[in-house]
Amino acid sequence: MSKTIKLTEVDICDRIRDKVLEQRLAPGTKLTEEALCEVFGVSRNLIRRAFLLLSKDNIITLEKNKGAAVASPSPSEAHEIFEARTIMENALLKQAMERANKASIKALRAHLEREQQALLDGDTPLWIRLSGEFHIVLGRAAQNAPMSEFLDLLVFRSSLILALYGNQSAPTSCKGGEHERLVDALENKDLETARQIMAEHMASLEALLKFDTKDTRQDLHSILGG
Secondary structure (H helix, E strand, O other): OOOOOOOOHHHHHHHHHHHHHOOOOOOOOEEOHHHHHHHHOOOHHHHHHHHHHHHHOOOEEEEOOOEEEEOOOOHHHHHHHHHHHHHHHHHHHHHHHHHOOHHHHHHHHHHHHHHHHHHHOOOHHHHHHHHHHHHHHHHHOOOOHHHHHHHHHHHHHHHHHHHHHEOOOOOOOOOHHHHHHHHHHHHOOOHHHHHHHHHHHHHHHHOOEOOOOOOOOOOHHHHHOO
């Protein structure tokens, strides 16, 4: 007899965040309490608590008489978020050079292997999510919790921006080769090379943005279920 797993609001937040990082849950998508109660098999109160947590991180918006929707950053917000992320990534990169240890490098190498495996398996959504999470793992190597937490939010919001404005004819994520070169530079304590790779990397991501509108109607059951 299978054991029923009781979900918490944190579990629901994590599921939604994962789909945002995978660029599967499009900005502007309506998140109705009724639909999510059915998807997750939980009460409305639990969904409402999850909504509050997600809204604090600007992953969803809550509006009176309109309900919840996945956040949809404006073009000006998109530029500001990428500007902030570039500054934060560089600051954390410098600290990571000073504080990264063998365990940090090992964690990054293991993450690179997961990225590569996702590519080999043809699991594009997972690869996109792992590509975004690489920057989170890299940020944690700096051992500065407040800055790392802020970077986490910027990475999530960048994923929303790429899902909304990314050029669909080009990959809207990071190239595995760039990530490997960043880890090599980190291990070799080569800050100048690491900064150059990161600058080119962030510029190439922002260059993918094309500011037009897209259809945001989606099937929440197929995206969030399972």
